[in-house]
Amino acid sequence: MASVSAGASAARTPSAASQGASHPSAPVPDVLREAVAEASRQGDAGPGTALRLLRGSARAAVAVGRRTVAVAALAALWEVLPRLEAVDPTFLPPLSEVVVAWWDLLLSGQLLDHTQASLVRSLAGFALAIVVAIPLGLLIGWYKPLADLLNPLLELFRNTAALALLPVFVLILGLGETSKISIILYACAWPILLNTIAGVKGVDPLLIKSARSMGLRPLRLFQKVILPAAVPTVFTGVRLAGAYSILVLVAAEMVGAKAGLGYLINYAQFNFRVPDMYAGIITISVLGLAFNQLLVRLERRFSTWRTS
């Protein structure tokens, strides 16, 4: 029966065949098509495979090339311009010198110590922000009276730059770790909080209606519909917060720190160790990049169901 109807729908016009997927007794052609696609994806589809592989890897190489060409150009310019004295090499030493300085810092163990100090602060602030902001955001997004009450306050603070408040934090919490972690916590909390609120508020009303029609009470509705629906949006906030945790870090470490990449950059500048300064800058941007990549991957994992 199934094969007959599959044949019948394939024999019709192409448009009819493509409708076959939703024909009552014909999920078969769809399965078949899937199998064919799978087979060709795995590359065991007989002749021409080697050629296809070759073409595939060539395409991959081009893609990688396209993505690195701008960075390579920047590196080349950074190397060449100071050497030609088009820019003053005292203030911008050639990249190779910076790399050597970076290597020396690494070998002496200093770089590791600074990176560790920075990472501990960043991650502590980031993690605390997640712990504080997600539940708060869920609460504000779900419970409208609370949202009405807090909204003006949220509007005020979200528009106040975190760094503008750094002196306040230092004043109240002192120069130690507490104020540094607090300012990172503060900066990270906002994107998480606002995205969580948006995620909860943005749940498709039809899904809520559908769940309500099946007799779900508010608490179960929250657990089974609101929460899972909000996860991708919440995670977007978490990813943004990850970036902030590194961005704010440097500024936080410029005041009263004895270690950390921000301290390293600042200290190197004061002592006119310009290559060290650039080495610190490069380290922090690589750190930020890596952290972001990690979070992007996690985000993708948590929202595979999102329609692409």
Add this chain to the structure above:
Amino acid sequence: MKIRFQGVGKEFRVRGAERPFTALHDVDLDVRAGEFLTLVGPSGCGKSTLLDLLAGLAAPTTGRILLDGVPVEGPGLDRGIVFQQYALFPWRTALSNVEFGLEAKAVPRKERAERARSYLDLVGLSGFEDRYPHELSGGMRQRVAIARSLAFDPDVLLMDEPFAALDAQTRESLQEELLRIWQKTGKTVLFITHGIDEAVYLGQRVAVMTSRPGRIKRILDVEFDSREGDLRADPRFGEYRHEVWTLLRDEVAAARAEEAVSVG
């Protein structure tokens, strides 16, 4: 009678307007147990409001709705709804979507999966259990939604223009399928549509609504000697179709006039 609407009216308060908006006025309608009743009316006549009231998602302003003689007071698993936009949970697979209502009903986990599987099979989707909604075509999504509503075994199936978003071929095949499922399960079906053909093809009776405020204008009994072959080519299909069309024509004109007034 399975379902009774008795003098049901629904008004909405509209922001900025002095008079409330009357969506439904004095609706009387009886649906027999095991019947397939289609409800057809011009757009904006309150069809969907009627369904919301029966689903218990909103309360009528006047009158009452009885289900097995008991007034409807809230949503419940004795009624299953199928929406036009499927309303599947995108983070759940097809199987897990069908299990949703069973979770709400506190069916044990193992039995849930078994039942969900059998209902997916009923709608012709075995083999697609692990697909997410975005990996399915519109027609398949609606099949999942139908399976979900059937799985918790409601007495009544409420369908709100479920096939309106589908292309013509998919729609026809799903209509056929739905009739098969209805015959097999013996559910009472209240099917809302704005398509005359669909109403005549599916319904044992077709209830025609007036334009806003919606009331039941007429109920037509639809009977064919045989449902074999191309029903739509049957001369009686054409007669029924024309009858509903005539009943609706004035209402559609009235709805247009109303719209023109409110816009102008």
